[in-house]
Amino acid sequence: MLEQLRLEAKQRWQERTTHNQAVIYIGTASCGRAAGALETLQAIRETLQDLGKEACIIEVGCIGPCYLEPLMDIALPGMPRVSYANVTPAMARQILTACLTTGDLSPGKAAGHFGDESFTQTSGIQPFFDLPMLKPQLRIILQKCGIIDPEDFDAALATGAYQGLERAFTLGPEGIILEMQQAGLRGRGGAGFPTYRKWQAARAAAGKPKYVVCNADEGDPGAFMNRALLEGDPHAVVEGMLIGGYAIGAREGIVYMRAEYPLAVKRMRKAIGQTYASGLLGSNICNSGFDFDIRIQEGAGAFVCGEETALIASLEGLRGMPRPRPPYPTDRGYKGKPTLINNTESFGTVPAVLREGGEWFRQFGTASNPGTKTFSLVGKTRYTGLIEIPLGMTLRQVVEEIGGGTRLPFKAIQTGGPLGGCLPADRLDTPITYETMRELGSIMGSGGLIVMDESTCNVDMARYFVGFACSESCGNCTPCRVGTRILKDTLEKIVSGEGEPEDLEVMQRAAETMNNSSLCGLGQAASNPVISSLKYFRQEYEEHIHQKFCRSAVCTELFEFTILPERCTGCGACVKVCPATAIHGERKQAHTLDTTRCVKCNACVRVCPVHAIVGAPVGTQAGTTRQDKVVI
Amino acid sequence: MTVERLIQSSDEFWAAGFTGKLEELIPLLQYYQETHGYISPEGVEAIAGFLGISEARVYTVASFYAQFRFQKPGKNHVCVCLGTACHVQGGVDLANEIHEHLHIRNGETTPDGQFDFKEVACLGCCAQAAVVEVNGTIYAKMNRDKLRKVLKEHQHA
Numbered sequence: 079m080l081e082q083l084r085l086e087a088k089q090r091w092q093e094r095t096t097h098n099q100a101v102i103y104i105g106t107a108s109c110g111r112a113a114g115a116l117e118t119l120q121a122i123r124e125t126l127q128d129l130g131k132e133a134c135i136i137e138v139g140c141i142g143p144c145y146l147e148p149l150m151d152i153a154l155p156g157m158p159r160v161s162y163a164n165v166t167p168a169m170a171r172q173i174l175t176a177c178l179t180t181g182d183l184s185p186g187k188a189a190g191h192f193g194d195e196s197f198t199q200t201s202g203i204q205p206f207f208d209l210p211m212l213k214p215q216l217r218i219i220l221q222k223c224g225i226i227d228p229e230d231f232d233a234a235l236a237t238g239a240y241q242g243l244e245r246a247f248t249l250g251p252e253g254i255i256l257e258m259q260q261a262g263l264r265g266r267g268g269a270g271f272p273t274y275r276k277w278q279a280a281r282a283a284a285g286k287p288k289y290v291v292c293n294a295d296e297g298d299p300g301a302f303m304n305r306a307l308l309e310g311d312p313h314a315v316v317e318g319m320l321i322g323g324y325a326i327g328a329r330e331g332i333v334y335m336r337a338e339y340p341l342a343v344k345r346m347r348k349a350i351g352q353t354y355a356s357g358l359l360g361s362n363i364c365n366s367g368f369d370f371d372i373r374i375q376e377g378a379g380a381f382v383c384g385e386e387t388a389l390i391a392s393l394e395g396l397r398g399m400p401r402p403r404p405p406y407p408t409d410r411g412y413k414g415k416p417t418l419i420n421n422t423e424s425f426g427t428v429p430a431v432l433r434e435g436g437e438w439f440r441q442f443g444t445a446s447n448p449g450t451k452t453f454s455l456v457g458k459t460r461y462t463g464l465i466e467i468p469l470g471m472t473l474r475q476v477v478e479e480i481g482g483g484t485r486l487p488f489k490a491i492q493t494g495g496p497l498g499g500c501l502p503a504d505r506l507d508t509p510i511t512y513e514t515m516r517e518l519g520s521i522m523g524s525g526g527l528i529v530m531d532e533s534t535c536n537v538d539m540a541r542y543f544v545g546f547a548c549s550e551s552c553g554n555c556t557p558c559r560v561g562t563r564i565l566k567d568t569l570e571k572i573v574s575g576e577g578e579p580e581d582l583e584v585m586q587r588a589a590e591t592m593n594n595s596s597l598c599g600l601g602q603a604a605s606n607p608v609i610s611s612l613k614y615f616r617q618e619y620e621e622h623i624h625q626k627f628c629r630s631a632v633c634t635e636l637f638e639f640t641i642l643p644e645r646c647t648g649c650g651a652c653v654k655v656c657p658a659t660a661i662h663g664e665r666k667q668a669h670t671l672d673t674t675r676c677v678k679c680n681a682c683v684r685v686c687p688v689h690a691i692v693g694a695p696v697g698t699q700a701g702t703t704r705q706d707k708v709v710i
Numbered sequence: 711m712t713v714e715r716l717i718q719s720s721d722e723f724w725a726a727g728f729t730g731k732l733e734e735l736i737p738l739l740q741y742y743q744e745t746h747g748y749i750s751p752e753g754v755e756a757i758a759g760f761l762g763i764s765e766a767r768v769y770t771v772a773s774f775y776a777q778f779r780f781q782k783p784g785k786n787h788v789c790v791c792l793g794t795a796c797h798v799q800g801g802v803d804l805a806n807e808i809h810e811h812l813h814i815r816n817g818e819t820t821p822d823g824q825f826d827f828k829e830v831a832c833l834g835c836c837a838q839a840a841v842v843e844v845n846g847t848i849y850a851k852m853n854r855d856k857l858r859k860v861l862k863e864h865q866h867a
Contacts, residue, residue: 112835112848144837300794302834337740337777339834340846378736378775381831395735397774413733454836456795462837496794528794542797546831552774679854680800 139310141224158193223310260436318425494523558601631693
């Protein structure tokens with residue numbers, strides 16, 4: 079039955095994409111929209127109308143390199159897709175006009191193409207996946223993100239969706255779990271628990287009905303892997319849930335989605351609707367006798383609901399507070415019934431594992447950490463965005479090759495989001511696996527990677543993460559509720575210049591207590607940012623406390639701006655942006671900064687092309703008082 | 711709330727597909743906020759009546775989640791992202807700008823009802839940090855100046 083469906087879908091999708099008219103692809107996931115993709119899309123439509131040309135416009139999901147957004151691809155008849163980056167409406171008009179009227183692909187403006195080697199030679203455009211950010215990556219989960227139209231069921235089917243499900247039906251539940259065991263997939267939510275063991279436990283558990291829950295409550299600030307997957311290839315997640323449901327003998331699946339991701343919710347809802355319409359959801363799916371329903375429940379904005387027992391409480395209409403385990407949700411979960419909870423990415427990986435086989439999946443990554451994992455690479459790297467790499471790749475490769483390094487000297491990388499640790503430059507050669515990250519006092523987490531350079535203050539970052547944990551702590555257990563508060567208050571004291579020498583000891587003790595005695599993962603890990611930064615960046619804490627100095631010029635009370643005369647070229651850019659007229663100087667001469675007027679808004683630092691404006695300890699500069707600043 | 715009003719609101723919930731099960735509490739609160747703009751005392755009463763639980767129970771849950779507001783929203787909804795990437799790129803500055811410019815803090819509405827303001831943990835557009843969302847549109851790579859301009863546009867619109 080599926081074969082027939084797929085054949086028709088392939089035909090329709092091919093008609094849509096290889097018609098004898100141009101096809102224009104535009105990335106309109108949330109990140110693309112933020113960068114202005116919808117305005118670009120509008121410009122494309124208008125240009126087509128002005129030119130009187132017909133073309134097929136396809137909206138696609140996020141392909142990864144967010145720094146290139148908005149991305150527009152054009153495929154002329156008989157030619158591969160050519161991608162253009164940072165396309166403003168005006169640029170879109172220009173490129174399209176040239177393309178459609180004269181067939182000129184404007185190679186100078188192109189970011190890359192999706193065709194083969196010969197096209198590189200004839201067109202002079204590099205392959206898209208040879209971009210420095212994309213070359214070291216390996217795309218399994220994100221394979222279709224940004225390539226297909228996520229709202230078109232035909233596109234999904236034509237590119238192999240639900241093949242994994244077909245194979246799953248032939249293998250039977252036991253066979254599926256065996257395949258998962260061979261693949262060695264581990265929980266992508268961050269804990270790294272072998273997925274097959276969870277499935278096994280849920281299958282063996284007594285009690286009916288059983289439930290499958292997809293944890294799409296991606297609450298980590300600084301992480302958007304799940305959003306991109308749900309917006310770019312929602313059918314992968316639906317298929318993964320179907321396979322999981324079939325393997326454990328469940329009848330109902332629930333996707334617990336973050337309400338802050340409206341577009342992801344919309345696309346997922348559409349995908350579920352399409353799956354029902356084609357008979358792949360509902361009763362007696364593909365004549366297998368297997369019934370399965372999926373519904374979406376929107377979360378209501380609580381970070382702790384990413385913890386599985388808290389998530390269940392939230393599904394049941396309660397405050398999202400974790401409870402002690404065991405019993406594990408696989409024994410007693412939603413409504414007291416056996417419940418399989420996996421992360422979105424885990425489910426998104428399942429179809430590929432079933433389609434290609436466990437052995438195939440195991441060839442990527444390392445022996446104990448097989449497969450690929452998506453990460454969101456953000457912060458101060460040159461290239462930012464969504465990446466997918468085989469596990470075991472080093473942090474250095476991620477930062478320097480994929481991220482393209484940092485503009486200012488590299489300082490630290492925070493792995494695992496707000497509950498992870500901050501690792502310094504001399505740990506960059508560590509391979510990324512669940513175990514190595516834990517050994518360093520961090521976690522892999524769901525995959526947030528935040529890169530910091532010398533303009534980021536580690537004490538301030540620790541304060542930020544702890545502040546987040548403090549406001550998101552559910553208040554259920556004392557170590558977390560009180561501990562996060564102690565850490566937050568102490569760090570606030572330190573960044574405002576009132577730190578005392580014993581504060582470090584206080585924090586260390588509170589952090590260790592939380593780590594040992596909190597009820598859930600949030601509380602246990604909430605002190606990671608403090609413990610790790612105390613370990614690797616103790617000197618910075620001591621400078622804040624003893625010398626009252628923030629070398630990164632972030633903690634407002636603890637520095638003054640000064641202009642390094644040997645770097646300043648006197649370009650005057652800072653003078654223009656200063657809201658307090660605190661900067662003076664002749665053109666082409668080194669400028670000076672009046673600290674009594676400076677409001678530390680950072681505007682000048684951002685525009686200075688030579689990084690001449692730096693922080694200095696308060697009161698150490700001479701000659702910048704208002705009296706001697708006579709403006710002529 | 712009169713019995714008539716209670717019946718009326720219950721009918722509305724029925725019509726929207728709710729069946730009165732306890733686990734529908736959060737979706738009900740979301741539905742109410744979407745249709746009425748915020749969770750008013752009457753809303754709490756209506757939901758409690760519909761589910762057959764106490765108002766305290768409804769408040770307990772509603773106050774736990776960041777999504778629910780208990781104040782009437784303004785005409786324009788401003789959300790400042792304070793996720794990690796936005797924090798690094800100056801998200802706090804933007805929140806301060808709102809405070810200095812509109813004189814409101816997280817969860818409040820301006821007295822003239824023009825703007826309401828919320829801080830959120832992450833909008834998932836980290837590579838475009840710092841971001842601000844106004845009425846569902848996300849503005850990328852913001853700073854104080856750009857934010858002031860955006861606010862001005864919406865004030866006059």
